[in-house]
Amino acid sequence: MLDSCSREQELLDRLGLGQQPQDELALHVASCPSCGELLLVAGAIFEDATTAMRHAPIPSSGGVWWRIERRAREEANRTATRTVSAVQIGTVFVAAAIAVILLGGLPTLAGWIATLDLSLPTNEASKFWSLPLLLGLATLLTLAPVAIYFAVTEE
Amino acid sequence: MRVTMAMDETTLSDVRSHAAETLVVMDEETFRAFYERTARSVWAYLSRITGDRQLADDLLQEAYYRFYKLGDRHVDERHRRNSLFLIATNLARDTMRHRRHAYTVALPEEDDHSMLVVENREGARVEGRTDLARAMAHLEPKQRELLWLAYAQGASHHEIAETLGLKTQSIRTLLFRARKKLAGLLKGEVRHA
Numbered sequence: 129m130l131d132s133c134s135r136e137q138e139l140l141d142r143l144g145l146g147q148q149p150q151d152e153l154a155l156h157v158a159s160c161p162s163c164g165e166l167l168l169v170a171g172a173i174f175e176d177a178t179t180a181m182r183h184a185p186i187p188s189s190g191g192v193w194w195r196i197e198r199r200a201r202e203e204a205n206r207t208a209t210r211t212v213s214a215v216q217i218g219t220v221f222v223a224a225a226i227a228v229i230l231l232g233g234l235p236t237l238a239g240w241i242a243t244l245d246l247s248l249p250t251n252e253a254s255k256f257w258s259l260p261l262l263l264g265l266a267t268l269l270t271l272a273p274v275a276i277y278f279a280v281t282e283e
Numbered sequence: 284m285r286v287t288m289a290m291d292e293t294t295l296s297d298v299r300s301h302a303a304e305t306l307v308v309m310d311e312e313t314f315r316a317f318y319e320r321t322a323r324s325v326w327a328y329l330s331r332i333t334g335d336r337q338l339a340d341d342l343l344q345e346a347y348y349r350f351y352k353l354g355d356r357h358v359d360e361r362h363r364r365n366s367l368f369l370i371a372t373n374l375a376r377d378t379m380r381h382r383r384h385a386y387t388v389a390l391p392e393e394d395d396h397s398m399l400v401v402e403n404r405e406g407a408r409v410e411g412r413t414d415l416a417r418a419m420a421h422l423e424p425k426q427r428e429l430l431w432l433a434y435a436q437g438a439s440h441h442e443i444a445e446t447l448g449l450k451t452q453s454i455r456t457l458l459f460r461a462r463k464k465l466a467g468l469l470k471g472e473v474r475h476a
Contacts, residue, residue: 132459144437165466170434172415172469177435180327185340189315192344196351
């Protein structure tokens with residue numbers, strides 16, 4: 129059960145002004161367990177807050193602004209660099225894919241696509257694979273995760 | 284001076300969706316003025332919910348950086364402030380979770396040489412704050428956040444719910460329990476582990 133008193137806000141307002149309850153309110157607080165508890169807790173916290181704020185070792189606003197601006201700029205630069213790297217890597221992959229197609233020949237690619245039909249027997253499908261295509265794909269599959277990792281990872 | 288987090292019916296999620304449409308970078312003058320108004324209260328919040336002043340220093344700068352990255356999409360000062368505290372809360376939670384950070388009892392600010400005079404003159408007050416720090420260490424992180432936002436920041440239940448990712452209706456109960464527990468710890472009714 130929450131035993132609160134209707135005069136708690138009045139007491140808090142008083143404490144908020146940095147004053148202790150006086151006169152009739154002080155008498156009430158002395159006889160009201162809820163207000164007495166509030167005075168103990170809120171009074172202690174408010175006094176502690178006042179002291180903490182007075183002695184808070186905060187850096188100057190100018191210094192904080194300068195650091196924030198610099199950090200934001202550096203972060204923006206890193207983001208831009210990552211984007212450019214991602215685009216460059218994408219371009220390399222496309223170029224590599226084109227090279228593989230040209231080396232392996234379009235018929236090979238068509239044959240490879242045909243192997244995607246799982247209904248074909250394995251030995252039937254394997255004849256469509258050529259060495260350049262296999263090498264190209266293996267290279268792409270090996271380098272892609274590494275390249276993506278370096279492109280998107282922050283320093 | 285008390286920092287008041289006033290509220291209206293517009294929620295942070297409304298602000299987020301609005302902001303997604305128009306991202307406007309906060310200019311230097313606006314940022315610096317806002318920082319001057321809020322940095323001390325954010326640092327105090329971070330310091331007390333993590334129990335680590337050094338960590339609060341680091342998280343403060345990170346919180347403002349993330350706030351800056353959001354863009355100036357807040358409709359008014361209250362939304363800016365709420366958004367900042369939301370970021371600070373999430374940062375503190377993430378850091379504590381990842382580092383498996385243990386809450387430590389924060390020493391009073393007067394522990395440096397320049398404040399020894401204050402400590403000597405106001406010994407009772409300093410002792411009181413140390414007791415509070417010890418008691419806060421025995422609360423759950425969410426309870427520390429709740430109590431600080433409610434009593435140090437003067438945040439409404441709606442704002443607390445927004446900042447902590449809770450339902451507004453549950454704040455009253457959670458706050459009551461947290462208050463009860465902290466009162467017990469301060470009175471020595473609940474034994475410190």
